[in-house]
Amino acid sequence: MTNATITGWGNCLPPTVVTNDQLAELIDTSDEWISTRTGIKERRLCHVKTSDMAHIAAERALAAAGVDASEIDLIILATCTGDTLIPNTVSRVQEKLGAFNAAAMDINTACSGFLYGLTMARAQIETGLVKKVLIIGAEKLTAYMNWKYRKTAVIFGDGSGAVVLEATEEDHGILATAIGNDSKGADFLQLPGFGTDMDRFKEGAGALTIVMDGQEVFKRAVAGMSQKSKKVLTDSGLSKDDIDLIIPHQANLRIIDAVVKRLGADPAKTFINIHKYGNTSAASIPIALAEAVEEGRIKPGSRILLTAFGAGLSVAAVALKWGDRVTPISTTDKDLPPCNQSFDELIAPALEYYEKHFKEE
Numbered sequence: 294m295t296n297a298t299i300t301g302w303g304n305c306l307p308p309t310v311v312t313n314d315q316l317a318e319l320i321d322t323s324d325e326w327i328s329t330r331t332g333i334k335e336r337r338l339c340h341v342k343t344s345d346m347a348h349i350a351a352e353r354a355l356a357a358a359g360v361d362a363s364e365i366d367l368i369i370l371a372t373c374t375g376d377t378l379i380p381n382t383v384s385r386v387q388e389k390l391g392a393f394n395a396a397a398m399d400i401n402t403a404c405s406g407f408l409y410g411l412t413m414a415r416a417q418i419e420t421g422l423v424k425k426v427l428i429i430g431a432e433k434l435t436a437y438m439n440w441k442y443r444k445t446a447v448i449f450g451d452g453s454g455a456v457v458l459e460a461t462e463e464d465h466g467i468l469a470t471a472i473g474n475d476s477k478g479a480d481f482l483q484l485p486g487f488g489t490d491m492d493r494f495k496e497g498a499g500a501l502t503i504v505m506d507g508q509e510v511f512k513r514a515v516a517g518m519s520q521k522s523k524k525v526l527t528d529s530g531l532s533k534d535d536i537d538l539i540i541p542h543q544a545n546l547r548i549i550d551a552v553v554k555r556l557g558a559d560p561a562k563t564f565i566n567i568h569k570y571g572n573t574s575a576a577s578i579p580i581a582l583a584e585a586v587e588e589g590r591i592k593p594g595s596r597i598l599l600t601a602f603g604a605g606l607s608v609a610a611v612a613l614k615w616g617d618r619v620t621p622i623s624t625t626d627k628d629l630p631p632c633n634q635s636f637d638e639l640i641a642p643a644l645e646y647y648e649k650h651f652k653e654e
C-alpha cells in the first residue's frame with residue numbers, strides 16, 4: 294500500500310519581534326493580560342511578502358528532504374493573507390522555487406489550512422496521482438492588523454512553515470485525517486469588508502479590522518479540535534497513550550490545555566511555542582512541526598497528532614507515524630532579506646491611517 298509520509302520540514306520567521314509591552318504602548322492592554330489570557334509573550338512582524346516567507350520555508354523543507362524543486366508534482370499553499378488574489382500567491386512561490394513541473398494552488402481555510410492541505414495531498418499520493426507534494430502554510434496577518442483594536446491586535450503574528458510529503462511503500466506516514474466546517478459560526482471570526490465585499494471607493498475602506506467573538510470561538514475550538522482528534526485516533530486504531538506528541542494549532546494556551554484535557558492525554562506530550570509567535574494561522578502547525586523535529590521532540594517512528602481550528606469555522610485533525618529520519622538530508626542558506634526598519638517605522642503608515650479612519654463601536 295502506498296503511504297504519504299513527511300520527508301522534509303522547514304520554517305521561516307521574520308526577524309522583527311513585537312513584545313506585549315510594545316503593544317501596551319499602543320493600546321490599553323498589558324503583558325499580564327495577554328500572557329494569562331492567551332499564553333502569548335511576543336510575535337513576529339513581516340517586512341516582506343507572504344510569498345517570500347513561503348518561499349524560504351519551502352526551500353528549507355526541500356533541502357531537508359533532499360528533493361529538487363523540479364521533482365515536485367504539486368504545491369499547496371495554505372494562506373488567508375496572500376500577496377494577491379490574481380495571480381494566486383502560490384504562483385509567485387513556484388516561480389521563486391523554480392518548481393515548474395508542479396501544479397500549484399492556494400487554499401484558504403484559515404488556521405486549519407495546513408491540515409486541509411495535508412489531507413488533500415495525502416489523497417493525491419495514496420491514489421497514485423502524484424508522488425511528491427510541497428505543502429506550505431504562510432501568513433502575513435499583520436498586513437490586516439488594526440494596531441488600535443485590542444481585541445485582535447494582541448493575538449496574531451506572521452511566519453511560515455512547509456513540509457515535503459512523499460509516496461512510500463514503507464509502514465509510516467499519514468494514518469488518518471478528519472476535516473470539517475461549521476459555517477453557522479462564520480460570523481464569529483471575520484475580516485469584514487475585504488474582497489469584492491469591499492466598498493473600495495469609500496474613504497477609509499482600507500481600515501480593515503479582524504473581528505472576533507472570542508468566547509464563542511474559544512468554546513467551538515475546544516469542542517471541534519477534541520472531536521476531530523478523537524476521530525483520527527479511532528480511525529487510525531491508536532489510543533491517546535499511543536500518541537508521542539500532540540502539535541495543536543497555537544491559538545491560545547488555554548484552548549490547547551482544554552483540548553488536551555478532553556482527550557485525557559498527558560500535557561507533557563504537547564508541543565507549545567505560542568509564547569514566541571502568537572497565532573500565525575495556517576503557518577502555526579508547520580512552524581511548530583519543524584521546531585519539534587529540530588528540538589528532538591520527534592523521534593523515528595513517533596506517532597503524532599495534529600489538530601487545528603480557524604475561521605469558517607474550519608476544523609481539522611491528522612494522525613501520522615513519522616519515518617526513520619529525523620535529521621535533514623541537506624540545509625540551505627537562503628533567507629529573507631534583512632529588515633532595516635524598527636517596529637515603530639514598520640507600522641507608522643498603518644497607525645496613521647487607522648487613527649484617522651477607525652472608530653470602535
Ligand SMILES: CC(C)(COP(=O)(O)OP(=O)(O)OC[C@H]1O[C@@H](n2cnc3c(N)ncnc32)[C@H](O)[C@@H]1OP(=O)(O)O)[C@@H](O)C(=O)NCCC(=O)NCCS
Binds near residue numbers: 321327330444506572
Ligand atoms: C480573545 C480572548 C483571549 C479573550 O479572552 P476572554 O477571557 O474571553 O476575555 P473577554 O473577551 O471576556 O474580555 C474580558 C475583558 O477584557 C477586555 N479585553 C479584551 N481584549 C483585551 C486586551 N487585549 N487587553 C486588555 N483587556 C482586553 C474586554 O474588553 C473585557 O473587558 P470588560 O470585562 O470590561 O468588558 C479569548 O476569548 C480567546 O482566546 N478566544 C479564542 C480566540 C482564538 O483563538 N481565535 C483564533 C482562532 S483560530
